[in-house]
Amino acid sequence: MNIMPYVIRGLATGGQFALVAIGYTMVYGILKLINFAHGDMFMVSGIMLIYMAGSTGAMPIFASIIIMVILTVILGYLIEKCAYAPLRTAPRMSSMISAIGVSYLLQNLVSYITGGLSKQYPEIPGLSTSVRFLGVKDKLSVFVSPVVAIVLMVVLVLVINHTKFGMSMRAVSKDFETSQLMGIKINRVISITFAIGAFLAAVGSLLYFSKNTGINHLAGSTPGIKAFIAAVVGGIGSIPGAVVGALIIGLVESLAKAFGLADFSDVISFALLIIILVFKPTGIFGEKVIDKV
């Protein structure tokens, strides 16, 4: 059996998940919050494009994509401002529950608007074209996904390590209160973090949905949970970790199917998660946390 197709598609899924996972990992790094609504934001950005350029919309595709990305970023910003910012001083469980609430709200809203029906994603020029590479025939988005994910990751890491804003971001994630005392505008840093996460999710949704074109209100739940697992496996808080974790998850799931373990494909990623958590609780790239009294 030729396992090449499975490897390529596994890496593709991994790359798409990676873009979502970066959003999880950045927010966790700064706020110590698992943003459960992230996967649903991913789904909403897909639905928005359908309503703008799909069968029901009439806007030109490139304009719609730009507007979709902008709207997703605004959505990410608004979610933070409305649902998480008021809870900054509350116990961590409260903001996590707020995240679950937002996720519920987005899902139910989309379900209400679409009537729970699965809608077809429009054809994206370029990404949706069929190509053959290394003996595998599939859409272009499959082949570019891991590349896009790694390029964006490298850019992001460079920004974080070499710019002033990146420095303030690192400072906030190291110590929230001290960095505030040092004059860093915390709220601005957090908003921009959410905006970056939303931007990556929008790019991810473009890649993911141009391949998996049927979207309903639950379309974000599987990518959301898988990306989240990837972020944890890679070490939550670490951006390269999220990408490596996502590629591993994508690859493992694909290969599991290749080797006739399709029945277990959902169990495997969770099992991997628990194994990693037990042997290295902070994930592959995670830093050791020392408890302060």
Place this chain on the structure above:
Amino acid sequence: MKKILAILLALAMVFALAACGDASAEKKSDKVVAYVLAEKGDTYSLGLANNFKTAFEALGGEVIMETFPANTTNFSDYVQKAMDNSAAVMFAPNSTTVASNLIKNAQDLGVEFPLMAGDTWESSVILDAAKGCDFDVYCSTFFDENDESGTAKEFVTGFKAWLNANSDKKDMNGGNDIVAAVSALGFDAYNVAMVAIRAAAETAGSAMTSIDVAKAICTAKLENAVTGVIQFNETGDAIKDSAYIKKAADGAFQFVKVQKTANSDSPMSTAKEYAEAGIALDTANKKIVIGVYEPTSGANGAGGKQEVLGVEYANSLDHVVTIDGVDYEVVLYVSDNGSLEENAVTAASAIVNQGALVALGSYGSGVSIAAADTFSAAGMPAIGISCTNTAVTEGHDYYFRTCFLDPFQGGVMASFAWETVAK
């Protein structure tokens, strides 16, 4: 060091998977291979898939069956698996949500074998997804839209006119006026219920209860049904001998053929015995409530809505029953089960709470099975519209159904697949 160790661990897991991979999933012989893909945990999907498997193997083919977890959106690996095993046909009885992705994924991979499925695929969602596909998409269904015989034609023209006259109904149908087979079944189920209510009214007058309706359904016969004469056998299933096979092409379903199988079941001769008290006729408000237990949201929302439309159309044509010289208005009460089994009991209880004499539905076997006990406890008969799993009526005296069963449907699709492939 630890990072490397962790990565190694992950890799070790991958290779462990490779080592313990199930070799039986590989092609072993020269037999014609059918690849069957079912949704894990879905009663309908697995039931039909297993029936297809049995029938296809009996015909001399080989079946590779795999399952995928709920909410999967990327089916490329499964399609690839089918190609690797040089499958001649793929049978994927799943919800329309799954189908819309599966068909596109198959197109991406350049599949050449036909895709086949059961009754759920007869939906505009599939037509959208199958546009421009290079392979054939077939599904089995209960009725043919282009049938020229009397009742069917009358129903199709009437229903289309009704859809076009009500824009919100047309939206519910998916924005077009394609007549789904489940709408026709819904129409028939409502008419069976009306026949039974009238029969019960004749025997018991205004003292009638839902038990009388249940007894009347047992022996009811609907001659001019759209989907063929409806009469129930001893377990409460409509006696059907034909399934229609259609092909999705150029935004419409084309009729392919009628697949007939002899059905030797005899109709129920005497009504079943019921012990429950039942629900009394609402003589104060002069109305009869018919519960419509359907998913209008969730994974099966599209199909559920089309069934509701069929029922509503039937209700708009025939909504007055005269009992003891007094006219009773028949009203519908739609209760959404959200395609989820956990909502089944409350959705069914809401119908019971409305004092309905009979319930219609549901699309999807799992939710119907989950609601069966609630209907029996209230002494309310239920007429399943397109729940094809055998377990819906077996052991549930109050459940009837107007559609064919999975063993029948699986057999029909298996023999059709065999004929198509063997050419």
Place this chain on the structure above:
Amino acid sequence: MKILTKKSMCNLALVIVLLIVLVCIELFAPATSMWFSVLRKVFTFSLAAVSMNLLNGFTGLFSLGQAGFMLLGAYTYAVLTIPTDLRHTVFRNYGDSIFNFQLPLVIALICAGIVAAFFAYLIGLPVLRLKSDYLAIATLGFAEIARGLVQLQQFGPVTNGPDPINNFTAPKNILVYAAIAGVCILIIIMLIDSTYGRAFKAIRDDEIAAEAMGINLAHHKRLSFVTSSFFCGIAGAMLAMCNTSVSSVSFTSSMTYQILLVVVIGGIGSVSGSLIAAFIYYASSEWWLKFLDLETFTAAGTKIPLLGPGFRMVVFSVLIMIIVLFFRSGIMGTREIDVYGFFCKLAGKGKAKKAQEGGAN
């Protein structure tokens, strides 16, 4: 220790009043009333919420594995209480069930709890070492694995694979549900009031300080986790009873989130809060707000715009967000119901109001 204080007497009186109301509903409400199905669900999820509260609210262990333990409980209960003569029909696709006996309800319930507790013990060995969010993720993962495994056709003779199990003992009487939930919640309250309970609260407030005080962290965390899962298993069995069929597809993580929301709405760390919230949550989502889903619903003769399938859930999630954002401590905060105190306050407030002429609310 004085047991019969004025406070506890008043609370006892409240429980008795509620019991009388329940008996009245059971005896006099029409058989078609929504009260029955709603109350069955309310009792089931009250127990689930209280057991989650024991873990999350009182011990400070953030676990999201509830759906998994409920699934284990539900399956254990269902499999053990199918009448022997009906077993082959339920398990028709897999030959026959490997169990060939039927247990009485109470024993099956306890078995359901024990199975859930046993798996909780096993999974607790590695994962309880994890801190807050990581524990939540690991338990969530466990719940998904449990669901994924139970659905497998290979386990058919035990779990009926993906097919639903039905025909098991499922009492209809709401008093049975009240009794099961009542006894279990009483045991949980007694545990919370014991020295163990105080140790749990100490761990919640400050793990390191608690350890310094001589509390065995691992032991107490495990005890709390296993006990909570035991009652979750029983809640799962109750869910099986009120749904009259068990199917693994319903035990998704959204069920866990639902229970979590009930706990939050009621107040994290308040048993009575969980009970009130469970009632409000399920009565409104399954009954009082149901009209929002009906396009045909009319109020005073006029159609209300926006109503349609799915609208109820939108309204519901907006309400949840409002509660989470603006009423952060929930209905009860960390307090418990105190009828005596309430009346004292009411009397006091009344006097104050008279004096102030319409004082603040």
